[in-house]
Amino acid sequence: MIKLIDVRKRFADDQRWVLDGVDLDIPPGEMTCIIGQSGEGKSILLKQIIGLIKPTSGTIIIDEQTVTTMTERELRGLFRKCGYVFQFAALLDSLTVFENIGLSLLEGGVSPAKVLPIVKEKMALVNLKADILDKYPSELSGGMKKRVGLARTLVSNPSIILYDEPTTGLDPITARVVHELMYDMQKRLSITSVIISHDVEIFKYVDNIALLHRGKIRFFGPAKTIWESTNPYIYQFIRGLAEGPIQTEITNK
Amino acid sequence: MIVRVLDSAGRTALNMCNGVGDFVLFFVRAVSVLLTTRLKVRQVLYQMESIGVGSSLIVFLTGSFTGLAFALQSYIGFSRVGTEEFIGLVVTLGMTRELGPVLTGLMVTGRCGSAMAAEIGSMRITEQVDALSTLCIDPYQYLIVPRIVASTLIMPFLTVLSMLCGIVGGYLLCVYVLFLNPEQYIDIIRERVELSDITGGLIKAAFFGLFLAWVGTYEGFTTTGGAQGLGRSTTRSVVIGSIIILISNYFLTSWLFQTGVAA
Numbered sequence: 001m002i003k004l005i006d007v008r009k010r011f012a013d014d015q016r017w018v019l020d021g022v023d024l025d026i027p028p029g030e031m032t033c034i035i036g037q038s039g040e041g042k043s044i045l046l047k048q049i050i051g052l053i054k055p056t057s058g059t060i061i062i063d064e065q066t067v068t069t070m071t072e073r074e075l076r077g078l079f080r081k082c083g084y085v086f087q088f089a090a091l092l093d094s095l096t097v098f099e100n101i102g103l104s105l106l107e108g109g110v111s112p113a114k115v116l117p118i119v120k121e122k123m124a125l126v127n128l129k130a131d132i133l134d135k136y137p138s139e140l141s142g143g144m145k146k147r148v149g150l151a152r153t154l155v156s157n158p159s160i161i162l163y164d165e166p167t168t169g170l171d172p173i174t175a176r177v178v179h180e181l182m183y184d185m186q187k188r189l190s191i192t193s194v195i196i197s198h199d200v201e202i203f204k205y206v207d208n209i210a211l212l213h214r215g216k217i218r219f220f221g222p223a224k225t226i227w228e229s230t231n232p233y234i235y236q237f238i239r240g241l242a243e244g245p246i247q248t249e250i251t252n253k
Numbered sequence: 254m255i256v257r258v259l260d261s262a263g264r265t266a267l268n269m270c271n272g273v274g275d276f277v278l279f280f281v282r283a284v285s286v287l288l289t290t291r292l293k294v295r296q297v298l299y300q301m302e303s304i305g306v307g308s309s310l311i312v313f314l315t316g317s318f319t320g321l322a323f324a325l326q327s328y329i330g331f332s333r334v335g336t337e338e339f340i341g342l343v344v345t346l347g348m349t350r351e352l353g354p355v356l357t358g359l360m361v362t363g364r365c366g367s368a369m370a371a372e373i374g375s376m377r378i379t380e381q382v383d384a385l386s387t388l389c390i391d392p393y394q395y396l397i398v399p400r401i402v403a404s405t406l407i408m409p410f411l412t413v414l415s416m417l418c419g420i421v422g423g424y425l426l427c428v429y430v431l432f433l434n435p436e437q438y439i440d441i442i443r444e445r446v447e448l449s450d451i452t453g454g455l456i457k458a459a460f461f462g463l464f465l466a467w468v469g470t471y472e473g474f475t476t477t478g479g480a481q482g483l484g485r486s487t488t489r490s491v492v493i494g495s496i497i498i499l500i501s502n503y504f505l506t507s508w509l510f511q512t513g514v515a516a
Contacts, residue, residue: 090384
């Protein structure tokens, strides 16, 4: 269970509260999607969950451990439990696919011969063939990079995976492949998944949806009945309406 | 009006203190990681190769041509008082004590300090540094410490190259252009140059290597603001690195002189 209690975030050079009291309970073993407009602080929220960014105030609890008060050593333990898939995969440019996926093991002193079968196993999980092992990230397509990023995350066998806009910049077909992959992974490995996305197609695959607006969670509910929801925020957002409680820069003009 | 000026001055002063504090804390953290974790020897060797071999051509060129120009200028001065036999001594002392370490430091800052800032800065803005953390890899151990260690270790070697090129350049000019006696050039070096002249220069070079890598990695690690921020970090790494080298040169020279290491 991931629990966020009154999480607030403000950056030193900005008076605005990016997150202004976020309360959220993310159920274990399920896929939860956080949606919201661009610039609402979704990625910051996700990075705070894993401890990459400290909130200004509030508490984040993962499996009864308080992330917000963790030392660096304790955070390292959390990183073993929680995987993070970055928006643009964040693969290390100077390393091959093999080195990228097996990086945590190789740096931990495991021999390449022992790392290879593990890397191949994780690549198979994300439908990647072993013939790209020696390629560099610059030689891969966007979809492949995302899958390599996911395979790299799976190496530590995490029980929680956080996805930061996993289908941004992908064509609809590849985006669907990535969605199905995430869904398949979650069902097979019972991983708790938190996904940030703008893509309404993802609603078919996730269990819960949370809407972040003006620093607060305005809606949390099951994805199955999302299109029947009368919550004004979610009604406007998923239909892409200009009229409603969500004021965009364009409608403000 | 006065309040606004005071407010602005106070803010600038606070920001400066904050910046210096962050810069020092960054180094303290790097040192503590160096002392408490396993050194990534492969990364250190890779960085030494990148900084050392990669910079050898520019160090060769700057050392050689500085030696040539220095010998020529010395000749102009010494020939006025008929003491051309001292050219070898002056060129050697100049190259070993000052020009070798300082010029090498400045050239390597321009080439490698900026590259460190650009590489790590690019990794920062594309979230690769965060990715390392999520993979339980300490970015200081993986990115920062190897570069600082490598730069500190390789700079004395590059400086030796620069010193040699400068001295040989001076010799070639004196013998083949100015047609002076080659024995004179070499003999006075043998007689008058001491080991402390060289060791002092090498100690300074090691410090310059440390400073340029510290600035380069710090600027890269704290990069924000996309491509524009990356450009700013790269520029700052060269400007601040060069200034630190030039200022510290005086203090290091003074310290080496006082302690008798290079008196």
